[in-house]
Amino acid sequence: MDRDVATAIFRIFQETLTNVARHSGATAVEARLREQGGELVLEVQDNGKGLSADASSKPASLGLLGISERVRLLGGHMYLRGARDTGMTVTARIPRVKPGESAKDE
Numbered sequence: 001m002d003r004d005v006a007t008a009i010f011r012i013f014q015e016t017l018t019n020v021a022r023h024s025g026a027t028a029v030e031a032r033l034r035e036q037g038g039e040l041v042l043e044v045q046d047n048g049k050g051l052s053a054d055a056s057s058k059p060a061s062l063g064l065l066g067i068s069e070r071v072r073l074l075g076g077h078m079y080l081r082g083a084r085d086t087g088m089t090v091t092a093r094i095p096r097v098k099p100g101e102s103a104k105d106e
Helices: 003-024 062-073
Strands: 029-036 039-046 077-082 088-095
Touching (some): 003 029, 003 039, 003 062
Antiparallel strands (some): 029 039, 077 088
């Protein structure tokens, strides 16, 4: 994996865990990183208070905006799944590229 991509994935993971610690009230977190269909897929799931329908679009949601921006810069997409009081899953799907290439090269 390209060093810059690895660093970006680490930062995405770090920010996701920061959001869980600050906002979710979760008692458990599961994280998975896998390759699937030519993409790197990072999933972080917690059992916290979840996310209201409008919370992800609020200006105060800088953590989610930062994650989304990092994923987008890698040519990927971020998805949020969850509801109030049911926990939340953040999924980042990033195209897999060879070392020395970038998502923009493809």
